Amino acid sequence: MIVINPNNNSLTFGTIVVVDDMLLEGLDDNSTLIGRSQGLGATVGRDGSLESMINFVFTEGKYNGSTLAIYGRVVLGVTIERPVIGGTGMFRMATGYSVATPVVVSASKLVYEFDVYVWHKEMKDN
Ligand SMILES: *[C@@H]1O[C@H](CO)[C@@H](O)[C@H](O)[C@H]1NC(C)=O
Ligand SMILES: *[C@@H]1O[C@H](CO)[C@@H](O)[C@H](O)[C@H]1NC(C)=O
Ligand SMILES: *[C@@H]1O[C@H](CO)[C@@H](O)[C@H](O)[C@H]1NC(C)=O
8 A cells, every 4th residue: 555645845843744645555656546644743853753643544445434543653764664553444443553665755756655464353333
């Protein structure tokens, strides 16, 4: 899964950023849109690191309407490991971790590949 962020942020301490990025199934630009990655982050490290909280909001297939909550520290430009701290819908009781690897880093485009390992109670709305 990929998140595309068109911003080129030079972040200084105390900066707050919000994101609402495409979540695609594969690395190809034409790959199926399966949701959005919505969240916020703040530069809390004097080294430029961020604290981030993100919801993957799924809009396709059996996970349509479900969300996954990812929280944790971000250092831009390198692989980011973050805990999965919960979810809604099909992802209730979710726990696990996500590994995001940058695959495209340019002035106009930032693409991360996400590998998300999640344990959850799979259920329908009730
Ligand atoms: C995406 O689709 C367009 C139009 O069909 C095509 O021109 C483009 O090469 C495709 N991109 C990739 C990365 O396959
Ligand atoms: C996803 O769920 C919404 C709300 O129930 C619905 O309107 C939409 O058509 C669904 N999308 C897909 C691709 O099934
Ligand atoms: C972001 O913009 C700055 C200034 O324009 C540039 O030097 C830098 O290379 C850009 N970063 C990326 C990742 O493209």
